[in-house]
Amino acid sequence: MDLLYHSLQIADHVATVTMTHPPVNAQSRPFREEGIRLFDWLSDAEEVRCVVLTGAGKVFSAGADLKERVGMAPEQGDYLRHNRQVRDYFFAVADCEKPVIAAVNGPAIGAGFALMLACDIMLAADTAFVQMPEVDVGLAGGTAFIAEHFGKSRARAMYFTARRYPAAELYRLGVIEQVLPADALLEAAMVYAREIAAKSPLAIRTAKRAFMTVETMPVREAYRYEQSLTVALSRSDDTREAQRAFVEKRKPVFKGG
Incomplete structure (x- = not known):
């Protein structure tokens, strides 16, 4: 599979998917379309039993590429097409037939936070943080993802204030599985992945x-x-x-x- 915005490595029945869209792994239309095709392929790939998703560089994903929204015309169906693709991307990950482990190597912001929450198991670097700044840029998506993982007060405070929450706080709340030094993150995710891949x-x-x-x-x-x-x-x-x-x-x- 030819990939522009992701890299793929498969070893020991584990697929490692790395988002490679510098500088911050922003989610553009072609990025999402490639991600949908990739995760649909991984669902059917017999040699793959578990997937690890991470980001290149120091950011997991800074969210949607807001430059694409400039000039969009709601009355011409632009938002309907755009929103359909965004949904399909998140659920291509969530619905993947194989467990998906997020190795959150850095900030996960907006749609990047939602992408992280679409995964089955989440580990994060101790330098990572999450943020939902949607209201600051005139958006209102993602509430369902955070409401699934956080209590009412925390979810709404997180969304209405757009505050940053460190990975350590997510671990304290039981939202993520582990917080590790950045240089130990990927190997820790691989330990989980190999253990899963060894099962039926x-x-x-x-x-x-x-x-x-x-x-x-x-x-x-x-x-x-x-x-x-x-x-x-x-x-x-x-x-x-x-x-x-x-x-x-x-x-x-x-x-x-």
Whole structure:
């Protein structure tokens, strides 16, 4: 796949995606379109079992490229097309069949913060911070992403004031998994990714589907749905291999089916 705004490396069933749109990994139309194609491809790539997403340089992503909004004409459908692509980009990451780990190497601002929150597991450098400055530039998107992860007061304070919150505060609140020195961040993310990649690809894909499906379901119906997934998994070769390996006290050999 030819890439202009991202780089891709695959090793040990882990895909490392690095945003490479200097100076601040701003999300332009071509950047997002490439990201959508890339994450759709990763969803189907049999050799990939987990994805690590990070940024080149000192910024994870400073958000949307605001220069593109100059001259947009709402009455001509410009905003509808633009907003559709923005949604598709975030959900290409969120809906990726494989778990996506964010290695947040620096500031994650606006749409960059939303992109981080679209990932499954989040680790951040101790120099990173997050910010939602949308109201400062006449925008109103992203409230759903932060409301999912923060309490009412914090989410609204974060949005209405556009204050910066350091990675350490997100860790204290249980929003992110780890805060690390910048030079240790990527390797820490890879440790998680390799651990996930060593498990049954079918079981991991099913577990991610369960998380995403039950988000808006009542607990009783959600658990019933999860049990139906367990029944389907029980018919798979990977599940039989996992159970045999457990009994035989050996490492399982998974084939993804």
